[in-house]
Amino acid sequence: MSDAKTATKDDGLIRCDACPVLCRIRTGRSGACDRYANVDGVLTRVDPLVVLENAEKQVPFTETSGQWNGDLVPKGHTFVTGVGSGTTYPDYKPAPFIVGATADGVDTVTVVSEGVFSYCGVKVKIDTDRYVGPETAAVYADGEQVGHVTTAEYGSQMLSLGGVRHLTGGSKKEGRVTCDTLLALCNKHAVDLEVEGGAKITVQAGKPPIIDGDEEERMRVGCGSATIGIFAPQWHGKVDEVIVVDDHITGVLTEHQAGQFLEMPVSGIKVRGRRSTPGRYFQVAEHGAGWGGTDITNPLDIIDKVDPKKARPGMTLLMVSTTGQDSAYFVLDEELKPVPASMPDEIKLVVDRIAENCEPALCTVLFMAGAGGSLRAGVTENPVRLTRSVKEALTRVTCGGAPAYIWPGGGITVIVDVMAMPENSFGYVPTPALVAPIEFSMSREDFEALGGHMDSIIPISDVLTRDGLVKIAGN
Structure with a gap:
């Protein structure tokens, strides 16, 4: 188990403040999200904090002293991910872990947190020439619309699922089903979908799509x-x-x-x-x-x-x-x-050579979300400085240690391949919203310049001695 949080006690119950639901939890029980529990009267994060070892492909640091050679994190380094770290809710406090470390002589800081994302969704790439349905057609899960078909790409059909309107803008059941669908897809589980006027599809990240009962074998070599x-x-x-x-x-x-x-x-x-x-x-x-x-x-x-x-x-x-x-x-x-x-x-x-040149048909799930005020406030009291630092490539953003693409334009809108993330990286809160790990890495000098919470920095050696830590091999 990772760090305990403060909680309000009331007649043997404690109130969790990790999200707006504010569950009241009895001793030995967990909250609605199964992420926080009452352990002997102390609100405790149930899931372990995940640390990547030898994460040479995970997080690049910015050169500031001339000592860093531009490589990604070298072998032998450890990286604390946001998986199991806890959230910054109710927003005004520093991130659960602000970790200081040294990489090739450069002092670095990684701000580690789990974000509560209502403004989130997934983009699903389905490698197939088969017709899945008309563009803009509604996509259903368990009888509820959870997204739509979007523009087809070269040898692939594309779905856009989730988003705040399906999570919170419809019925309570629509929001719940949408959240369940996104959570399963992001955690690399199979989901059954049905396209209005089109096909029934089983989608799972890293696996072949199953369309109307037939498993796809390959995507086309070209048009x-x-x-x-x-x-x-x-x-x-x-x-x-x-x-x-x-x-x-x-x-x-x-x-x-x-x-x-x-x-x-x-x-x-x-x-x-x-x-x-x-x-x-x-x-x-x-x-x-x-x-x-x-x-x-x-x-x-x-x-x-x-x-x-x-x-x-x-x-x-x-x-x-x-x-x-x-x-x-x-x-x-x-x-x-x-x-x-x-x-x-x-x-x-x-003809056989055509087949040989076709790659295996797979489903790809990309998680996409807007990292808003609560996350940024966990880094600095002046959030716009973090946004600017990300845009200027002084701060690198990762999700569970996996590299995240940052969309141009305003805000910090991230997109990440769930296959590059640790198993079961995602959770949820019943508001409904997804909970996803996110990390902001930069030099200590740049962290101080953007007004970061310097008093909250802890050495990585302190993190690695905590109970309930899980270490996994980095990519």
Whole structure:
């Protein structure tokens, strides 16, 4: 157990002041969040304080004395994370741990805390070409809307979940379900979601997505046009035409600039859809779970016509998806109709190479939150100085020791990959809000310059002697 907090006692109960709920806790019991308990009349943080050892990839310090060589934290150093540290609520007091340490001769300070975040959410990247639902469609968990589908990216579908409006702006159940969903995702557990007008999805950080009961294996090597560009030389001289079926950009080899560069004669096989540039076609079919993220199960359905002035009997045609999972080989008969045929080994080799170049399909969960007044007040009495120090790269922000990206613009808006954080880094309070670790690291000189709580600095050696400490290997 980490440090005890002060609490108000009343008839054997103690009142927890770690969040606005102000639970009244009996001896031997914990509060609503399961993070603080009444231990023999003392309010105590239940979860252990997590310390990273050999965290050479975790927290960079700013060079001030000329002694630091610009490397990340060297091997052999320890780093106190915010996991299990406790919060600064009710905001006016210093952070639970303000740790002084020396890194390669540089005096550093790391302000360690757990933030209570109502203004938070997750961005979920789902590696798949499969259609999950229309853009802006509502995403539901346990019957409650917890977010929406956002813009698709290259080979991935994206979800935006959480946010203050779902946590606090709707019904009590919506807030509770949203909080439960975010907590599970951030702690790397599986969550079942349903997209309005779309798919049922099981999402878990670092695991393949399960879409309508099917586990995805791989994400595409590129769009149909990119696939043509990559593999055109390997098809040249072995097949007369290649069509790469794709929900976004379907590629036609002999029309494509890659085929023209190789001086391949145009086959005369025309596909449906809207022609963008030579050999690149949009909207060849509807979205779906078929070939290349379309609703196509028979690839010949996208062929509009065959030009007899350019095509000839015996011409060979390969149709393949952007992952190589779907492929078919045809030969044009006397009426110029594609007839299924056995795929030659030299063609199958390239199809297999498409698959080889596809990365495993995974779900990525990025936690995003605004670090507001309560966190900053735990560092300094003048919070804007901390904000400026972060923007000037004098102060580095981490979450559970993992590097956090800071959005440009006002405030301290962090985004971090939960896979880089220790297990079970996140908690919650029933307001509802998530509790997440956060650390601000800087030189002692810069900490003093921003008006930091100098009287609250404790040596890292003192922290490492506390009961209930958990040490884990850093990345």
